[in-house]
Amino acid sequence: MAGGKMSARQKMINLMYLVFIAMLAMNMSKEVLSAFGFMNEKLSENNISTTAKNNEAYANLAMKASEQAAKFAKLNKEAIKIKGYSADFYTYLEELKSKMTAEIEDKNDYESMDKTAFLDEHFFKGDKFTAEGQEFLDKINTYRSDVTNALGKDNKFAPILAKRFSTDDVINAETKKEIPFLNARYEGFPLVASLTSLTQMQADIKNTESDIVSDLLGGKMEEALSLNNYKGIVALDKNAYFAGEKVTGKIVLGRYDATMIPDNVTLNGRDYKNIQSGQVIIDMPAGNVGSHDIKGKIAFTQNGEVVEVPFESSYSVIPQPGDAVVSADKMNVVYRGLDNPISVSLPGVSDHNLRVSASGGKLTGGKGKYSIRPAGGSVATINVSATLSNGKSVNSKATFRIKDIPAAMGSVRGQYGTVRMPKSGLSTAPIAAGLPDFEFDLNIRVQSFKIKVPGQLTIIVNGSSLNAAAKQKLSKAKRGDIINIYGIKATANGYNLKKVLPVNIELTN
Template identity: 70%
Template sequence: MAGGKMSARQKMINLMYLVFIAMLAMNMSKEVLSAFGFMNEKLVENNLSTAEKNALAYTNLATKASEQPEKFGPLKQKADKVKEYSSEFYQYLADLKSKMTADIEDKDNYEEMDKTDWLDAYFFKGDNYTAEGQEFLDKMDGYRNNVLNALGSDSKFAPVLNNRFSTDDVVDQETGKEIPFLRARYEGFPMVASLTNFTQIQADVKNTESDIISDLLGGQLESEVSMSNYNGVVQLDKNAFYPGDKVTGSVVLGRYDPSLKPSRVELNGKKYDNFKDGSVVLDLRAGSVGEKDIKGTIYFMENGEEVPVPFKSSYSVISKPNAPVVSADKMNVVYRGLSNPISISLPGVPDKDVRASAPGLQKTGSGKYMMRPKAGNTVSINVSAKLADGKNVNTKTVFRIKDIPAAMGTVRGQFGTVRMPKSGLANTPIGAGLPDFLFDLDLRVTSFKVKVPGQLAIIVNGSKLNAAAKKALSKARRGDIINIFGIQAVIKNNSYKLKKVLPVNIELTN
């Protein structure tokens, strides 16, 4: 091929041969490409597992910091910074991987990820780096330096961070020359190799988090599991007891563990041996009415010595009730046509053991009822309750039933006689209201009559003056009293018919 003068055809054949040889040298085998892909899958799976473990460790540290801020607060601050820097860098790498494989339809076909052009164009521009290539280096350096600053320059993790996230030049093993990090690791590499490389960096990030959080917690956790750091917690079955009742409940450790067995228990100054599954089972008798204390000490064996864990609580003994407490939330009466709120309860008795019944009575919540009275002038609410000792209490409470009082016509929200100009009345709607009534009712005027001095009364449908009423009003003079009467009104979303609506008068000021 090298000797003699070659024709154009021969030159073309030689050129194609050289290109073919170059392609063979550049293309990896399908097996190698697939191996990179499978390695990437394993790394992705491992990153998910490590992320879950790290999340649990962060939660554990947060709990410790809330319990003992002086000991664990500074450690949590360091951990939070490491978490923040790690999450930011990890997401940057995830976005970079997504961009790189955006045009790949089958993300699992690693044999087609043999091209080098995407990352070469993304990171490199001639002998220089693109803005994206420089950003990658800055992100790597920034993560390493930020974590080191958070931990302190003397941290034992400095060598690990400098090794895992180094961007120093790489020495070529064949030539001995130094090659810039970015070119040595990413220029001319198949896409699947770079994809796996980025996933490996993500794994380094997650492992770095794991190493740091484990180290931060490690030293403190050993001392925190000591029995001297536990507190006894009294859990009573209820907060109040009747004279003669059994005081039932349990005393457990703040860090409950069924496998823990106390060596002995002192309760109210006496030896007590009724304990089970890590808790002291209370079985006492309530005394006279008043506030009672439960206090004592649970002893545990630790390193051959007894460690005391004190506990203290209190409960109330109240007189046994003989009647429930029933009250109307609005008044001592209930109004026909309205939903009247009623509260029914019995001190010391759970709501589930209280039963109330009456015509129109409906339960709406714990101890809360609504009463819509039926016909008649009174309604009786019958209440029955089952006490803790099994006895039943029954009572009856009578409420008066009253109609909604007469409403009053209004102009501009004012009752009685209202002074205003004639021009204002022409466009002002007529309203109705119930002054000083305990319920807020939305009244809507449907019709009324207007009487202007010297003019016939005019019937108006609706709440504003019609044309005929305005014409009559135009003949009124200053000082005239315009009478609005025969007002008909309804309650919005209520079928109850109001008995009466009192009139309203307007004294014209001009």
């Protein structure tokens, strides 16, 4: 029977079950058998609804563990263990119930379930237990000990588990003699009564899960509501300020509530009174160039005692800039035919307040990250302007040389120069090109090439693979011959490469 705190409904079910057990000692009527079946149905329905609630609780705890690992991760690990132990034991009981009713055609014909043979033969052999009977006892004992160990031996559920899943001998009310648990609960009982007993044990498993997970969550929630777990957060309007500017922003609690007004605030060693809707509004001179701290305490009264929540942050005061900072992401030149990435920034000014333009090429992008595609000249210029918070204007520019993409190199199977390979491999291998030491990612496509086999006429091939004519000439080559592939025409990101170096193939057979 279930122990510990139980709902009124659960107490009623348990009481009914005890009454029915007592009636078994008397005449087992058809009505009683049906009543057992009805109880089994109600318990099964209750197990389904409890399972759904437990799954929600497990999911809730898992989510909190992912969001607040320091607080809930350990509890979630305990819950996962409990869930695993419970699922294993519950499944074992469900499989045992299926075996008990396997030969019954109508599973709802409870009046026909008056035989005792199945468990009498399944659990008992003479005065001893069968292997299956001992396994049943072991399953109960293992579940009880596993759950107890997962929670710790001193946990408050230990006595509840000991009572709820006890396999101790039962004292006969009349003879006062001790009877082994298995005999007292399952020997000589009608099938429907034993079936209901196992369903009740499954209900005990589900109630155990519910009790434990609710306790794990409830304990931490109560702890989380304590003001000791609040943390002061400094939220400045920006991280760096010019000399002479005011530092602006706010200080809030980690669990911010507009109705929670602090008793007093200490900021940088002095009492501070600028408090609005639970927020400490910062408004003070920035100070000299360098790093400055913002720290103090927010005091609340909780249960008649003062609780102080500390906060701490820092900011930097930087000199006003005279020039923008402009740098090429790849190198100090820009290449014709490519979108060259350019970063533009101005200390103390947000990216969306910069005005950026270019000459000598087409500029695209924004928010500090741009690309410039050079035109036909030899120089590209990036122009930057901005208005600082004090009203001062800043203008700057950076100039870059425009160069053509370097000569590419022909390749076969990703190899350059002279490549050794069999004739059959060359026949099917595509001809490619690349720039091994170039910093840009290029999509190079070979448009055409020339192939020269010793002693044969040069063949012009359109595309990147040998055509029939080229293969026919290649078939006449011998081991050790050097096949020259040159005159390679290719594009890189749609731009015609001016030069592609040849690649030679030394035939190995």
